[in-house]
Each structure stands twice: as C-alpha cells, then as structure tokens.
Amino acid sequence: MADVASRSTSRTGNEPSTAELVQRATEQVSRLVRDELALARAELTRKGKHAGIGIGLFGGGGVMALFGAGAMVATVILALALVLPAWAAALIVSVALFLLAGIFALVGKQQVSRAVPPVPEATVRSVRADVDTVTAAVRDGRRG
Numbered sequence: 001m002a003d004v005a006s007r008s009t010s011r012t013g014n015e016p017s018t019a020e021l022v023q024r025a026t027e028q029v030s031r032l033v034r035d036e037l038a039l040a041r042a043e044l045t046r047k048g049k050h051a052g053i054g055i056g057l058f059g060g061g062g063v064m065a066l067f068g069a070g071a072m073v074a075t076v077i078l079a080l081a082l083v084l085p086a087w088a089a090a091l092i093v094s095v096a097l098f099l100l101a102g103i104f105a106l107v108g109k110q111q112v113s114r115a116v117p118p119v120p121e122a123t124v125r126s127v128r129a130d131v132d133t134v135t136a137a138v139r140d141g142r143r144g
Contacts, residue, residue, distance in 0.1 A: 073097070 016024070073093060080089030 077086070077089045077093050080092060084092070
C-alpha cells in the first residue's frame with residue numbers, strides 16, 4: 001500500500017489525489033460492510049443455536065406436562081372410582097375433558113376470527129392518508 005500511496009499523489013507530491021482518497025474510502029466502506037455482515041451472520045448463528053436448544057427444551061417440557069396431565073386425569077378417575085363404579089368415574093372425567101376442549105375450541109375460534117383478515121388495517125389507512133396528502137401537495141404545487 002505504501003507503493004500505491006507514493007505513486008498516486010497530488011501535484012504537491014505529499015498528499016494523495018482526490019480520486020485516490022475516494023477509491024480508498026470506497027474500499028474501506030466495502031470492507032467495513034463485509035465485516036459487519038460477517039459479524040452479524042456469526043452472531044445470528046450463535047443465537048440461532050441457543051434458540052434451537054431452548055425450543056427443544058421447551059418442547060420437552062411440554063411433553064412432560066402432557067404426561068403429567070395424563071397422570072392427573074388418571075388420579076381423578078381413580079379418586080372418583082372410590083365412590084362410583086370405575087366406568088362411571090372414567091365417563092364423568094371424559095365428558096368433563098370433552099366439554100373443556102369444546103370451550104377452548106370456541107374461544108380459540110373467536111380469537112382467530114378477530115385476527116382475520118391479517119391486514120394491518122390502521123396502517124393501511126395511515127399509508128393511504130399519507131399518499132393522499134402527498135398527491136394533494138403535488139397537485140397544489142403544479143397549480144401554483
């Protein structure tokens with residue numbers, strides 16, 4: 001680089017020319033952008049690995065919770081079987097679980113209906129208002 005700097009100097013002989021300075025700045029900006037992208041890629045890779053492990057552990061916790069819920073259902077059935085026939089206890093718990101599942105499904109359906117259509121309506125209105133304002137300003141500017 002010292003050779004390049006010494007070859008492309010200005011008329012005074014001491015300082016690089018403007019073209020050389022622009023070329024150096026362009027090269028440095030390009031290198032900086034590449035380095036920043038490499039750093040971002042490495043950081044996202046590291047975070048992605050942690051997220052993957054966390055999601056796996058979260059899923060494992062969910063499976064264990066499901067097993068725990070199954071054991072709790074069995075416990076409720078066995079407890080009811082102390083005062084009722086076993087088939088009646090199982091039937092009561094099954095009906096209660098199906099009722100609970102139906103309630104969850106209805107509430108979930110209501111929540112999904114609130115989200116449809118998945119268009120950010122307030123943002124669309126705001127953007128339309130902005131476009132209308134700009135269009136009006138351009139029309140007024142042409143008239144004036």
